[in-house]
Amino acid sequence: MRRVKDVIQTRMSRRSLLAGTAATAILAATGTVTPSLADEVNTTGLAVTDDTVQVGILHSVTGTMAISETGSVQAEKLAIEQINAMGGVLGRKIEYIQEDGASDWPTFAEKAKKLLVNDKVAAVFGCWTSASRKAVLPVFEQYNGMLYYPTFYEGLEQSPNVIYTGQEATQQIIAGIDWVSQEKGAKSFYLLGSDYIWPRTSNKIARKHIEKLGHKVVGEEYYPLGHTQFNSVINKIKLRKPDVIYAIVVGGSNVAFYKQLKAAGIDMTKEDPLLLTISVTEDEIRGIGGENIEGAYAAMKYFQSLDNENNIAFVKAFKEMWGDDVVIGDVTQAAYLGPWLWKAAVEKAGSFDIDKVRLSSPGIELTTAPEGYVRVHENHHLWSKTRIGRAQLDGQYELIYETAELMEPDPFPEGYQ
């Protein structure tokens, strides 16, 4: 095989080129006896051999985001191990190259480029914050890579080089607000969040939807990431008496926010007012403490406590691999879907080529997802159910409600921009 190629390269007369091509074609045809000849399933020079395929894992394992992203890394490694145990992807074992984004967006861009240009990985599972995704996006588009992005996020994006395995904003928000207004009769809302694009865009959609339902927003405020003094907003909340506190506080600020809410006498178990969040998963509750957030509602697509076969097996395997005291949040589960969705797309395409994987991705179904059934939409987001959970003292959510149908992902929602 190699010799034939050398001939082509050294003697460029048209006749020898034609002869060479014919020879290659014949070799390729006979090669189909073993269906997994590396050159066939990989025509673009990715890191694929006859036995292995390399992928990248790109999350922060140091810095402020490490606490959130570690779960995603663990989930991706678990999925990769399970896929390998089942025989890999197109008969190839997955090997991963892990890089640290260090909670620093330029570092994410640097490492993404390294994975794509130097390591030529077939797919990357990674990123967490919107800022890191925005930083790597041009890199993935320029070098034509494939990113599986696990976090629920603000939408307004649809890249051919990204599969979004978390929910986009409308999926999380609309079902949640419909639920509180129908089931709890909520009429007035106080919106608050950390000051960056995801909470702002989410609250924008929330406000439009609240007003569409004929209800009222009585306050909307933002605090810088890492902010720890929420007393003034808590006082305003007490003054304006909204039915619902709609909170999109992110990261370490959560600890201060919920502790101060409790200290100020707002008892969420009595639902006066009720608190609905889209940003606190089981991971965050570990920091906040179950006693401080007990009674709050969360709208997302996955809770560790989901009672179905897939999830029970997933939680068991996760704990076997990473220890009994881990918790699994929404994003961790979404990260777990990444390698499985990629495997399904590669096998459907019969090739690791990025372009073919992209084309085969829409319509991919996963019946084994811990959250239940998911399907990839034409717009590269997932059809998924939205669920409401209520925080318990032990740091778990109790499932209260789930949408009957899968919610359609709509990253550019008409009438909400």
Add this chain to the structure above:
Amino acid sequence: MTSIKSFMSRQELIGILVIAALLFVVMPLAMDIFRLNLFGKYLTYAFIAVGLVLCWGKCGILSLGQGVFFGLGGYCMAMYLKLEASTPEATAIQSTPGIPDFMDWNQITALPWFWVPFNSLTFTLAAIIIVPAIFAFIIGTAMFKRRVGGVYFAIITQAIAAILTILIIGQQGYTGGVNGITDLRTLKGWDIRTDEAKYILYYVNGALLIGVLLLSQIVLKSKLGRLLVAVRDQEDRVRFSGYDVSNIKIFVFCFAAVLSAIGGAMFTLQVGFMSPSFVGIVPSIEMVIFCAVGGRLSIFGAVYGTLLVNWAKTTFSETFPELWLFGLGALFIAVVLIFPNGLSGLYRSYVAPLVDRIVSVRPRTGRPDAPPPAAGFGAKTTTKPAE
């Protein structure tokens, strides 16, 4: 040769030639384009480190806010590139086509007035130099005229870095917030993301750095350079000699600011985005570390220090993604404990004598190390510089 000798000793000439050879010959041959582009990114930090050598090493003004100027330069460049990337065709999906995407996400419907001039490349290039210079001038005048110095000045610069970061993050409709200004594509229609463009930008960056080193060398060897050192060592004596110390300090602070801004602009061009994570306190302190590792008295040392620290950062983190920060920490501790004068200190005590023996086989009389007399610059100074 006399004109060169007037501002550069033989040692320093060799130093600059070695850096030039490293930048223009060795690195492009030794590295593929990906590594070279990374190396180019490190070199943009070297601009800051060189500025810090003048400002901190020579004149004794420790600024913990150089990220501010790096950011200003970088943001000016990014604003121009972003406007060019935000054509109405490219942004047709937005509610308001033709403005940068992050403005659209923040419900801004018209280009803010201070963005408008950045449609012009000439204005942008001028702004990269002038905006940080004016900003540094205001800070410098406010501080040095009132004789604020030392630790107080360092703390104030740090506060400014914090304020600017908060401002950028808070005004995300105008600045892109935490995400920064991303997805930059072309400069006057020239795609800056191709490999070819990366090579060209790398060489432009290298040439600018050599230019900056030469300029710094001229400043250092001039009368002003001697005054800088004098201000550091005996501020009062300089003042009693009739010089306005604050003007000297303001000048060097502005000079360092402009160098940082040039680095910032080159950074944006090579990396393709700018974000507040280069403006704040942590990156500003990191920049001081680059300078310290290199040895804060040598502009060449600063370049090597920057390269070493960043290379170590990349290599450690690629090899040990979960432990690399410890490796980097160990490097810094080693610098402080084992070679407090940084790389240039090591060079001076171990390598330089060797090089000297080889280079000056026919030594002229006396001390080969002594700086040449400052002939061309009216040697009015009576005190010998402390170095």
